[in-house]
Amino acid sequence: MSKTSTQIIVGLGPIATEIVAPILGSGFVYVENPAPKDLEVAEGAIVRAAFEFNKSVFDSMPNLKVIARTGVGTELVDLDEADSRNIPVIITPGSNTNAVAEGTFAQILHLSKRLGPLTKLVSAGNWNERTNYLVGDLEGQTLGIIGYGRIGARVAKIASAFGMKVFASDPFAVIPNEFSVESLEYLLANSDVITLHLPLTDQTHGLIGESAFKV
Structure with a gap:
């Protein structure tokens, strides 16, 4: 049972009160910069991506009932500890x-x-030197998307609007036929631009390294 008459929700990482409080509504008190005494009574935590939620944090929050991540990554949350x-x-x-x-x-x-460099030229009054920089167009280029979830699919839609050809690779997602490729190696070898939209897991860590750029 909670030690407080209202439920205390703490923010772990920069999460402004004016954003969170209206969503929580009545019956909740949101603490943006919690002190140890706030953690001790908090029943919920809203956690930003860069905050590491380890065992010591769990130990400091004996009344914790739920952790909410502002995003989809959970690699910095000790999931085994949460499960236990x-x-x-x-x-x-x-x-x-x-x-x-x-x-x-x-x-x-x-x-x-x-x-970047062209903006610096303008700021320095050296626009006449712009021919020293090769500028490309996206239309007709090929974008390789590794990870075709919500974000990857949205990137593909934007790329298509720019007139880019799209390749996508994801062992778990259903990829439209026009974007599907035979292998990740094919995508790497035939894309002008490559973008990754993957969760960080043991399987994806180090996926793109020196060997990938040699394909």
Whole structure:
């Protein structure tokens, strides 16, 4: 039983009160920067991706009933410890799909259009030196997507709108025929741009290394 009349929810990582409090509604108190005394009575934790939720954190939260991750990755949460304490760990699939997909394309455009060095030229008044930089177009290029979940599928849709050819590889997802390839090696060998949208697991760790770039 909780030691408090209201349920205390703590934020572990930067999560603004003005975002969380209206969603929680009445009956909950959200603590944005919890002190040890807040952790001791908290029944729920909203956890950002960079926060490591290890055994010591579990020990500091004896009343904890649920962990909510702001995203889909759980690699920094000790899932075995959570399971041993019967504490569910929930994720928020779809909450950041558009943001990550659009961010992916912002990076692709940044690199293809050489926005970094060209912006510096403009700032320095040296625009006449722009011919020193080779700028590419995305139309007609091939984008290889490794991991065809919600984000990967959204990236594929954006790429198609740019006139790019899309290859996708994922051993678990249903990939449209027009994007499907015979193997990951084929994708690596035939893509102009490669983007990864995978959970970090023992199977995916180190998936792309020196050998992949030699394919």
